[in-house]
Amino acid sequence: MKTVISYFLFLFAFSFVNPGFSTILNVPDDHEDIRSAIEATEDGDTVLVQPGTYPEFIRFPNRSVTLASLFLTTGDPAYMDSTVLTGNGHNSVVQFIGLEAVSIFTGFSITNGNAADGGGVLVRGSSPILTDLKVFGNTSSGNGGGLYAVQSDSLVVRDCIFSDNTCDENGGGVGIFQGNATLTNVEIFQNESSCGGGGGSPGGGGISILQAEGHVEFVDGKIYENTSLAGGGINMSCGSTASFRNVELSNNTAQRGGGICMTGLSEIDMQYCLVVNNTATDRGSALFFSGEREQNFTNVTITQNISNDIVGIYAGGESTIFFTNCIIYENGEQGLYCLENSTISMAFTDIAGGEDGVMIDGRATISWLDGNIDADPLFAGIECRDYSLLLDSPCLDAGDPDSPKDADSTLSDMGGIPYLRLSSIRGLVRDAANRERLENVNIDISNGFHTISNENGQYDLMALSGIFDVTFSLEGYNDSVFTDVEFNLNDTLELNVGLLHPGLRVSDAELNVSVEHGFVAMEQISISNDANGPLEWSAEFTVEGVEGMAPWEIRSEIPVGSIVDDNQIRGTAYDGENYWFAGRGENAPMIYVLNSELELINQFEQPGNSRRGIRDLAWDGELFWGSGDGEVIGFNSDGEVVSQWEGPFNPNSFIAWDNERDLLWICSALSNIVACDRNGELQISINQNSHRIYGLAYRQDDPDDCPLYVLHKKQEMGFSSMSKVNVETGEFIFIRDFTESGGMDLDGAFITQDYDRYGGWVMMTISDFSPNDGNDRLEIFQLESNLFFVDIIPTQGIINAGETCVIDLSFESIDANGVELDFGTYEGNLALTHNAMGGQTFIPIQLNVLDPASAETGATRLPNKFEIASIYPNPFNSFASIDFSLPEASIVNLSLYDLSGRLVKNLARGLYTAGNHDVAFDGSTLVSGLYLVKIQAGNRNSSRKVMLLK
Structure with missing residues (x-):
């Protein structure tokens, strides 16, 4: 039985990984031995081996496979010692022969191999990735006691140890012949090439490089205590080339x-x-x-x-x-x-x-x-x-x-x-306002040296001599930067610092705004800096579920595998109300339907005869489309097949609906991408030969005119990536790698604008997770929020100590393209991101979109008097709130005058809906005295006096 295990947490152990996070075969739980598990793999699978000693002869197949111990899932190097592959003394323990696919071999000890070439590991005409291995106690009657690589295009050996291996010809530890190889952080010690093999003198007790073409690069390693007749550490012959950097040869x-x-x-x-x-x-x-x-x-x-x-x-x-x-x-x-x-x-x-x-x-x-x-x-x-x-x-x-x-x-x-050359810097960091000593202040020198202040505000740091910048930083405080500081050899530089900090005060804790179709509601909020350092701020309107999200952030995760009890979910679609999923099922491939409350409301066997089932789903507004073999099937919400035809590939794994051309985009993992009409007639073909595809999706108003989105993986990487295609020119544009949580493995893709009432674009895809981590999940990425109905001016700025900034907010229910909000209430926040303590401040906003018909029939209460209802407080010190009422929508001018009739300040101007409104008034820059607040709307006027006292 195949299971799925998540190993993304420890992918930092090596940077070259298979298209992983996929189906994993466990040894010995699923298969008694490693060889049978590898034979049962499919492309992209992983064989995960529990600790133990395994008498094995392993030959990798010509598909991308990862063979790993629990080192892969834990990062614990002890599993390299406790998971041992031991040969039978008559062959190499592990072989890679004539493989085009790139496989990964990691986290084992390899011993007791005995072969003509490559006693421990033999690589011939292949380019695997070998990481975190201990290869010891192997012998060869020819070349490469521990490892022998022949005609590899790009062999990678990283974080490995080769010791106590012997050969009769070349390369007691490692032998490389006619190919390219990169060895990084590799130790080769106590190996031997000795007499007794072929003609000539054996060479390279540690490593032997024999080739007329190719290049070997060896970085950050050690070669020591090896023995040979020629080249105790390194032997190079036959026109070979190699570079060594940061290597100890002793x-x-x-x-x-x-x-x-x-x-x-x-x-x-x-x-x-x-x-x-x-x-x-x-x-x-x-x-x-x-x-x-x-x-x-x-x-x-x-x-x-x-x-x-x-x-x-x-x-x-x-x-x-x-x-x-x-x-x-x-x-x-x-x-x-x-x-x-x-x-x-x-x-x-x-x-x-x-x-x-x-x-x-x-x-x-x-x-x-x-x-x-x-x-x-x-x-x-x-x-x-x-x-x-x-x-x-x-x-x-x-x-x-x-x-x-x-x-x-x-x-x-x-x-x-x-x-x-080193010098030192030390000192004390305080709060500039109250002189308190500050703990955990980051002290960074521009040459890379770093420390933090202790509980007494003190720091002491050794650094290189030279001229550098020094930066002091702490959350809630302004950075203090000293440029071109000279550090002299053996000198101690004392630098005591007082950090300034900004403060944030807002005029309104929340806003309640009403707007009718075709009108604009205007509001103001004031933010003030009541501390001693500059306040840097930015503002945006956010709604629940997409708080402060940048494009491609994860909006939500749904544990669909646990909900439907199927941990092999492969594709997804959304019809505007319900989630649709394709899964392997226990006995047959299944379709699952969840409602908006994430309740399983329907399930049925997938149409068609595919054993593996549908990999990707598309929705054209009437039918769902998918394929797991050579047939492309369109079925309705009851699972009835409405359309079925022979597709361009076998399998036709990935599919997306193009609602602008009424076409289906189709491909397999390594094929070109083609577009067919509903009858299966080929219309467009896009060449691609550099991606292994795992999903297609379509976004009709892509800002770069590249509406076809392609989910793919690279052979040498273990996480998914996304590109998009201009379907007219065939140009691919790379978008991003999915490196969240150390890397994500995704299957299937679906893009929709109908996910919520705000009309933003989201992408849905399936992420593989193990049962222990909650099974497969639906990942929903926010591509773009459609929050057109709020306009903020300004959106960012810097407020000096003691100063204030007024933010103008306008609310409308219809955008320039005619897209409109439904009647009802919308809740969101004015999110202020700043460098004051806490970093973010949220002001709740409730937007009421009114139906004019309801307003006319009295469903919404409107004021019957045009007036300045109140000014509070009055008298006031710095801030006051001016409340006014409008019985009908009007263009309003709200202004402040002195008693001589001179205009002092414009407080608000714009189209306001019928209703009650308030405007924040900042008088911190005015002199004390009596002022007049006037409001004008058409030919109507109203005024009130206000007293400023300081």
């Missing part, structure tokens, strides 16, 4: 090339690496070269490598080697031996013995460029193998001035470990 042993052996036109590029304590019994304790290609070493420390022939670096053949910003020190009696037709180029490098430290023989040449020195590099602790530099090292800032600067913005150092 304590490896070989006859020649204790650290690295380069032959046969191979090429290496090393940056910020250590080559230390390696041993050769013949030539080149650190490096051995014999070839005709260029070799580049930049910021590499090569030291304490020992060879019986007293040569640390051996350059023969026609090698050309560039050393820049390197340290070559204490590598036997003769640090570097250059012979035959080899060329050495040395720049800004500390080499023991200087030019005399290089022995030249035959026709070899050395190019001695600028910046070289001969001095003790002054390592921090050579006896404990600490090869960082001391402060007084002659190698500090002695690198090529044209090289990229170190992280502390100083000139590049020589060697593989840059010396970063």
Whole structure:
């Protein structure tokens, strides 16, 4: 039995994931062994293995499959040790042979494999993703004791360990032949390539790279304590190329090339690496070269490598080697031996013995460029193998001035470990108004250093020397930024700070507004800053369910799998009243119908003969459309088939209704997208070859004229993405990745404007979740809110301390395109987002859309007198509320005059509906005295006196 398990919580463990969150086969619950579980998978499935030891020979199929231990669902590395795949001693434990699909293998120990090539893992003509593996105790009579990869286009190996593996030819730990590979954070240690296999000397106790094409990139790793005849740590031959960055190569042993052996036109590029304590019994304790290609070493420390022939670096053949910003020190009696037709180029490098430290023989040449020195590099602790530099090292800032600067913005150092100069900053953070000490203030330096203040408001932070910006921030307070602060080496900078903070005060706690069709209701709200720092604010009108939502935020989640007791929901549609779902069912594929209260009101078997059932649903206003095989079926709300025809694909998995062209858009996972009429006649075809599709939907008024929405996944990613298509040109526009909760896996798509009375666009889709997490869910994403009936001026601003801003609000029931609200009451909020304490303030607004007929018959009570009803309070200090009544809709002018008749301030102007209204009056900027408030509507006037006292 297949089940579904959610593993999105720990996808941070690796960034390359299968199109996951899908059907998962459990071992041993669903299948006794891993091999049978893999054979039962479909494309995109996952085999999840419980802890235990599994005697297995596993060959991955040519479909995207994830094979994982519980490390995948928990992030706990202990599962790598407790979930063991052990070979039978007669074959590779795991094989990837001739696969086009990208699979993932993660979270295991692999041991006891024995094969001609690839004792632990064999990759041939495939490009899997291998992460978080421990490969140990495997053997090969040929190449690659732990791993052997042949002709891989893009092999990925990440966070893996290869140890105690052996081979008779090349690559005791890892062997790579003719292909591309990226190894990141990989440790290769105590592996061996030994005699006894094919002809020639075995090479690469740690890793062997043999290829005439392709490239290997190795970043952030260690290769140590490996043994071979050629290249104890690394062996490269046959025209291979590789780059190494931030790699430590240490304590490896070989006859020649204790650290690295380069032959046969191979090429290496090393940056910020250590080559230390390696041993050769013949030539080149650190490096051995014999070839005709260029070799580049930049910021590499090569030291304490020992060879019986007293040569640390051996350059023969026609090698050309560039050393820049390197340290070559204490590598036997003769640090570097250059012979035959080899060329050495040395720049800004500390080499023991200087030019005399290089022995030249035959026709070899050395190019001695600028910046070289001969001095003790002054390592921090050579006896404990600490090869960082001391402060007084002659190698500090002695690198090529044209090289990229170190992280502390100083000139590049020589060697593989840059010396970063540190200083310190400390101080006290207070509230500028009351002088209270502030806890948990964030102190951020622009070079990335960070700390927070303690309970006493104190902070102390080590930082790089240089000139940087320092920012102090705390919720509810204004940021305090100090620019171009100079941090000097070994100095302590004291910086005490007082933070300002804004305040927010609003004139109205709530609003009740009435509007008739064709009219505008005007209201005002004042916001004031009653503190000592600038108030930054923005305003928007929100309705319940879409509070403050940006486009593509999740509006709601419905646990449909639990409601209908089916955890294999695949498609959804909405008919304006009810939710429709396609599910696998227990005995047959089913259609489920939920009402607006999320009650199951109907269910029936899906029409058609598809074993897997419908994957996606469309609704054309009369019929639902779907397919799970070669037939496209249109059925009514009773489940009766009204239309059925042979579709363009098999299966016709994904479908959407185009109400502008009266067409159905149809595709399978990897096909082009085509449009057919209701009779199945092909009308339009759109080419696509880069997406694995999981749903189609249609939005008729897309702002970019790209109405066809495509839900898809990329092979190397584990979450869904959305693009949209211009159906006239076939152009795809990427919209977004669904990375919520670490990544979402979605099936089916449906877009509608009929979800609620506000008329906003939403997209509905199904997200896979396990029974423990509540089963499959309907995700509803808010695409766009249609809140045309509220206009806010201004929508944002900055209010200085002690000042006030008036926000004008206008309400109407019909937009410019004639879309209108139904009669009734609408509730929402004026949402103020600000930098004062709390961050958000909500002012409830009730909007009453009135039926003019009801108003005429007296259903709505209207005032019978035109007047300024009241001014409260009166006298007032700063704010007052002016209430006035209108017996009929009118254009109103509300103004403030002094007693001489001079206009002081316009308070309100616009079309107001019949009813009672109030306007907030801010008099904080006026002088004390007696004023006159006048209202004019047509030829009618009314006035009242008001007293301002300060």
